[in-house]
Amino acid sequence: MKGSWEDLYEDLRSKLGLSKRHAIDLGPREREALIRATDALREKFVLNVVGKDELAKARAWIREVGKCVEELRALLGVKCVFYTRELKSFISDPLAHLKKKIFVYTFDLLTGKIEPWQFERKASAAIRTSLRTNMRSIYQTWVFFKLLSLIASEEPSKLIHPEHGSLYVERSGRQRLGLIPPNCVISGLSGALSFFLEVPRPIAWEDSRDLASVWKFYVALRPDMMVYGGVVMDIADPPSDPPIKKPDFIVECKELDDWYGRVRDLKGQLSKPLSAEEWRFLWLKGLWDGLADAMGVKRKEVIRMFREERSIRLREPQLVQLYRSVYRPDEMALVSRARVPGEVRDELEAHGIKVYDDVGFRPERLEELAHELLSKARPAGEADLLAEVASILGLKQFDREALRKVLLELVREEADVLRKRLSASGPNDEGMRKYPGT
DSSP: OOSOHHHHHHHHHHHHOOOOSSGGGSOHHHHHHHHHHHHHHHHHHHHHHHHHHHHHHHHHHHHHHHHHHHHHHHHHOOOEEEOOHHHHHHHHOHHHHHHHHTHHHHHHHHTTSSOHHHHHHHHHHHHHHHHHHHHHHHHHHHHHHHHHHHHHHHSOEEEEESTTSEEEOOOTTTTTTSOOOOSEEEEETTEEEEEEESOOOOOOOOSHHHHHHHHHHHSOOOOSEEEEESOOOOOBOTTSSSSBOOOSEEEEEEOSTTGGGOEEEEOGGGOOOSSHHHHHTTTTHHHHHHHHHHHTSOHHHHHHHHHTTOOEEEEHHHHHHHHHHHHOOSEEEEEESSOOOHHHHHHHHHTTEEEEOSOTTOGGGGHHHHHHHHTTOBOOSSOOHHHHHHHHTTOSSOOHHHHHHHHHHHHHHTHHHHHHHHHHHSSOGGGSOOOTTO
């Protein structure tokens, strides 16, 4: 594509002569024609904002996630993965996704609704925000998938929730029944682990009384990953503060090279509950205490800042410490794609947060963390016979259906031996049912 995006804009505006005032006023055919006509302009603008190198980087990260999915198909029998609509679109084609983000702005530009300088400011912000958000989601997803893969590689495991073999990265609509269910539960010889991504999120409510009781879910802090030992199908606990069951492990992921130097304004998390009664009970006490600890000030100072309606600015390391202070997990880890300076590592580890840095996309850097997570596994109920057999055979990976068929063949071949052993240790042969083929 030759010329700048400004040149393409001038050329298109003179050719199209649009009279509509909004994209939604266009008919399907008109909208399709506009999309085709503005494709070059939007692509030129996206490349001008993020550059080809950033898009190549995004595609490389996406390939790493794809490799993990293939591993999970083999190790856990995962049949399909459900991403958020946003992430699915980005993974499918990063450039096309970013071009879609500025379609309305492009229409507004061509109809004269906004000036070129306004378009540049708004469209640039939309592109950068989308790219940053999706790159963060991709790395978090890679860490999640890779931990599952490493755990399943250490001992034969299976995905026991969801039962149909689908793995959910997104949580859309999953709290409609007033529960907070896991994204997945895996089970192996050591027991089961339940994984929850970006929780707690709002749960269903019907009236103002319900809303007052679940308000804390709307303003809760949301670490990247919470892990519970055993089969845990709901962590919602509205009467408690915080309003979820205490996690065994929290894992926070950082994809940026300079994440530790960034700051975040914390205001929504300090929003006043809707009812006066809720306010009097000060359910925010735990959050205030955590903030005070992370900021190195007294709780009354944090309360004063809140009452003055001031947002509280925290450095990212302080926010990570706040997660630990509020949710009080048995253990917590931070996974950083890039190397973390010694002073930042010392600060986090002084607060009981284990740092795994310079991870990149190297699975060996996460092996220790996977082992630590596995140590939190708890019995899932009925033992997994196929996993036990695979372990005895020394199999790290196996086809469950193939192993089941081989076992049944062996049982048929050695039926007499099995009957004798069962008779010696339990009911006699006359009391045992005989099945066809035995």
